Amino acid sequence: MVEFGEVLKVIGDFGFFQKLVILALACQNVLLPIFFCSFLFIQSDPERHCDTDWILRADSNLTSGEQLNLTLPREEDGAFSRCRMFVPVDWDIGAIREYGLNETTGCRDGWVYYDTLYDATIVTDFDLVCDRSNLAQVAQTVFMAGLLAGSFIFGPTAEAYGRKRSTQVPVVLLLVFVIVVGVSPNVYVYMASQFIVGAALGGYRINSTILATEWIGVTKRSLASCMSQMFSSVGQCAMAGLVYAIRDWRTVQYVIAGGQAFILLYTWWTPESARWLLEQGRTEEANELIRRVAAINKKKIPEYLLDEVTGEREVQSGSIKALFTSTVLMKYLFIISFAWFSLNLGYFCLVLNVGKLGLNIFLVQFLFGITEAPAHFLCVWVLELIGRKKSLISSLLLGSFFCLLTLAFPRDSAVVITALVTTGKLFLNWGGSVCMVYIQELFPTSVRYKSIHNMRFKIFSIQCAFGFGSELRSFRQTAVGFGSIAYRGAGLLSPLLNILAVYHWSIPTIVFSSLTLTSGALGFLLPETRRKELPDSTREAEGNRKVTNQKAGSGFNAVEHTSTKSTKL
Template identity: 70%
Template sequence: MVDFGAILRTIGDFGLFQKIILLGLTLPNVFLPLFFCSFLFMESDPDRHCNTDWILQTDSNLTTDEQLNLTLPREDDGTFSKCQMFVPVNWSIGSIRENGLNETRGCQNGWVYSRAMYEATVVTDFDLVCDKSYMAEVVQAIFMSGLLAGSFIFGPTAESYGRRRTTQLPVVLMQIFVIVAGVSPNVYVYIVAQFIVGTALGGYRMNSTVLATEWIGVTKRSFASCLSQLFAAFGQCVMAGLVYGIRDWRKAQYIIGGAQAFVTLYIWWIPESARWLLEQGRTEEANQLIRRVAAINKRKIPDNLLDEVTREREVKSGGIKDIFTSAVLVKYLLIVSFAWFSLNLGYFSVIFNVGKFGLNIFLVQFLFGITEMPAHLLCIWFLELIGRKKSLISTLLTGGVFCLLTLAFPRDCAIVITALVTAGKFFLNWAGSVCLIYIQELFPTSVRQTAVGFGSIAYRGAGLMSPLLNMLAIYHWAIPILVFSSLAVTSGALVFLLPETRRTELPDSANETEGNRNMSTKKMGSDSNVVEQNGRNSTKL
């Protein structure tokens, strides 16, 4: 029976069809970072004071300074209180001036916010200040929890319902709930909407990449993962420009919804993975897709090849059970998941400390995006030049060592430490691109999506744990750096136990994974010769 890799080489493994589907599935990654903007770009403690317009009923000609002096207590540093006001009284303005007000309470009628940086944010619209200031962090945590939930839900689900459906559904959910978040009347509706958006975003990132990868041949297979990461980095730059120009989170949500509508329209034309269809025994559907791809790529396929495709195949159920019945697959899953966890723990620990750089937040966000782009471009080249295994080992070890080196300098060496941390973040981000392609190539089609889902759980879990790790700095500033750097170095060492997958076919069964991981280009060449010979024989007939 001809394997799917041989079929791809016959119909074109990186022709016009692959380029169109690759662009269609990776382009939305430009928009995905924009979904973070409503809670990333907000002042957690904006300049404000209690609304005390009640006093204007006694004298509507009061100046702003007079109003504040009469109605607000002052802090020890002489500034007006942000969370307290004097209790309103039914006195004349003369009595208030003469006797003054002494009894205080929390703000009763909302706040008046400074609009110096933003016109409106989630914090100012929902009054997430003073006794509700913790809600800003809750919003971020719930969104990150949504990303984690997306890995739980859409990873294993794709094994049963296909890559196409579990790519389309997240797009629709993001389209609906990004608008719902924008029109939210209160913070609770906003939180629910953001959780669903996070869930859908996490599902789309995984499934779209796997769907594109399963249509691409071995020589260009790294493109799907690296391009999705590259577009996401560009999206960070777009996000900085969007918020800098808009400064109103609700308007930004509507613009994001408009951009997402473009994806929602064309996503229905993205085809299913023929590789997955064959594994499910749906050979007639796979046959039709293969014919369409061959026509788009302007390739001719021999009839006997289609006979091989439509022949009854054993249906592989897949799922997490298949992974845990194989010691080899369990080892692969643990090592790659640990590497993904370690690099993301370090990456987000650095990201969440960005405010300590002392630069303009829009500039920092733009620089973070623009400096990530070279990592993903280099990743495409290095993956084919030195392979997946050496790429992952070198990036994890280098990123971890750069971060560890910051401990050798005193804290007042800000420039040196910032340079080392930025370099470490660069290599950890690069390692993330390698992990995304590596985990797909290590597992067979029947459990590939499940493995990517579990790897993503580790990845997203690290994002949730990174703020907690940074909190350990209260005991000693070096503890977070020591922990995530050591984990990165350790995970890099463990990658030595993994096989190389460069220029090998994606495995379709656990047997191929366990016993045939050295499928070289020599074997691929022989498969192509068989197909070509069959084609010539078919022509003679």
Template identity: 65%
Template sequence: MVEFGEILRTIGDFGLFQKILILLLAFPNFLLPIFFSSFLFIDSDPERHCDTAWILAAAPNLTRDDRLNLTLPREDDGSLSRCRMFVPVDWDLDAIRKYGLNATTTCRDGWVYGHTPYQSTIVTDFDLVCERSNMAEVSQTIFMTGMLAGSFVFGPGANSYGRRRTTQIPIVLLLAFSAAAGLAPNFAVYMASQFVVGAALGGYRINSVVLESESGALRSFWSFHSFASTEWIGISRRSLASCMSQLFSCLGQCTMAGLVYVVRDWRKAQYVMAGAQALVFVYIWWIPESARWLLGQGRTAEAKTLIRKVAAINKKEIQEDLLDEVVGEQKVQSGGFKTIFTSAVLVKHLLIISFAWFSLNLGYFCLVLNVGKFGLNIFLAQFLFGISEAPAHLLCIWVLEVLGRKKSLVSTLLMGGLVCLLTLAFPENSAVVVTVLVSVGKFFLNWAGSVAMVYIQELFPTTVRQTAVGLGSLAYRVAGLLSPLINMLAVYHRSVPIIIFSSLAVVSGALVLLLPETGRKELPDSADDAKANGTTTTEKTGSDFNYRKSTKL
């Protein structure tokens, strides 16, 4: 029986087809970070006072200062209250001046906002201040909860319905609900829209990678992950495709800073995002299915047709007898939760890689969601956050092949955790030093994320690859969900969140030492292949990348 890897090398494992596919699947990675802009770029405590226009009915010619002095109580430090007002009365101005106002209440008619860096944010539009000041963090949690739900719904579902379909549906949801969020008349509608956007984002990112790897392409924290791509690409370029997706994502983070700098109104920014997403909506229907998945489902005729098309695009020829041999002998394979949890080896792999994914994502999002609190200008800090990731993804392409998956993941997790811990050695007002260290720590954690996505796909067989990534992504998304809550612990001391996520990163890095190396090996097609991963290697010889398996002694 001929393995699919040999078929892939015959029709071209990184030809024109794979390059186009990478480009089409990578572009959404450029857009995905921007979906965070509505709750990242806010002034959480803007200058404000209660709207006390009621007094103008009695004295329409009052100056602003007189009006505020008459209608707002003073705080203990002598400043005018930003969250309370005097209870309105039906008196004339002379009576108000003579007797004064004593009874106070919360702001009945909303707030009047002073100078902010933005024209409009969710804080000022929905009055997320005073007793509702924690709602901005709640919106982050709702978004992360949606990403968790999306991973749970769209991840395992790809094994039954295919990589292609579970990648297309999230695109439709992203287009519809990103626009709906911008039109939200109140905070409840905004949160509901953001939940669906988060779910679509989680599903899209998890499914686009396998589509790329099985088909030949991507991966990223914020990226568009499609298994069909992982399952289309050859051994020599699998890490390149995945890391290129991450590169698009970091460029998207830089663009997010530029977009919000130019468009200071969050609703208009939502419409810009929806417009860009419409472009993806147009071409996503032409993304092909994973041939590996089709073969695994017994859909041999579709797989054969698709393989011929790929060969034609790559200007390669494939002998019919070779194609008939791999297709004719391919058995319909079933897999899922049962396949994983009946194998002690696969369970160990899943627990370790999921914990690593959880730890690095917890640290990553704790840093990302605090971008405005490191002392530097938020636009500059976000740009630095994005551009600092570019070397990580470029290095990842080379280092994954030189050091392998295990050493790469161990070293990046340890460095990320230790650098973040180092920020505690400097005072909080050292904005430049802290921002640099945080950017370096985020650099390593993001790098670890690129490695982890490649690694988890190579640890598990085709029959359960999407399920494994779905389960791993649940841990990944739980970390995102917990990150706003972990950041809230800074009210006790700024070091608490840093100690938590940094320590977890270091511990998970040590545990990764228990995993096998998967570099330069064919993707396993069955549970037995995955179990044998630690005892066989695939060596690369010659300039044309011929592969052979050799048993380790």
């Protein structure tokens, strides 16, 4: 039997086909950060006063100053109240001037906003001020909850219905619901739509990376994750420019929909993963796809090679529970998931505070993006130069160090703090790319369950989300699913952690930096996986370090692990 990695070397493990697939799948990532703009580019406490046009019925010739003096109470500092008004009366203007108004109430007819940075935001359109001001942060939390839900929903679908379908469906959902977001009549429809948008984003990001990775050889495997991150950085810059030019959040949603429609046009030609097709026993489709890739890469493939790679496969008997009974694999899963959780918690705490660093929000957002784009080019090179383990440890430790360093400066040092935050965010984002590559290389491909159940009835269940009960399930996909849940769970908690800043501004930084520092130290317990074929069995995954040493001494096609492979392609 021939491993699929050997077939890739024959048909081209990083030819024109692979470059085209990476480019097509990564283009969507330019739009991903822009979906955040409606709740990032807002003024949470805009200048405002209650709408008191009721008094114009008594005298339509009142000046704006007279209207405010007669209808609004004053605060202790002498300014007009921004959340209270006098109760409307049916008196004539003379009586109102003579006796005045004393009884106050909340703003009954909405607010009048002025001196705002934007033409329209969700805060001004939905009146998320005063006693409703917390709904802006609730909207952030709902969106993050959607990202987490996407990990539960689209993780199992990638295994049951393929990588291709699990990337196409989110693209359709994004196109539909970004429009629904733009036409939302109230904040509740907005949040429900954003939840679905978040779920689609979470599903696309994880499954598109897996799809690209499974077509790439060992020497360039890290490129899929790093390119998606790099395109995402470009999207951050584009978001700053787009919102700067278009200050109406609804109009921005329609522009995003236009870009999403372009992505949808070519998404249906995305190829399926041949690895997944072989796992499903769909050998004819895999054969045809392999031949097509060889033709695109201008390579010739011997027919006997296809016969060997798509022949009868010996599959390891057992259950996905083996993942949880293996001490080594559970250790790997905990460490990599904790690292992913910690860095994403810090990343989103910084992103959601983009407007609170003391500098122009458009400038800060542009810096966030422009500094990350070249870094992800370097990430590809560094991953191959020093390996996954050292890359992960260094990115976690450096990210936490620069974030903690912000606490040493007074809060009015906007330039210094912005520079440190931008650098810390760069390393945290870098660490996310490393985690995405690392987690796929630590765990084996697949096992067959002892119990056979109908996937149709299991696919949407919690069992299936964690990998129990299906006929054929990937350890790798399960591990990525758990890591993604930790990753998205951190995003869900980040708005709540930022709320703790009301007690002291340093609390969020101390919490996420400490967690990131701890996860960096735990990284020393992981093995190195650089330039290794993806493990096919639990034995190979548990003996990853030993196998690496053997192969390092005799090249990429070195002797196999002493134990018999239980899963072969």
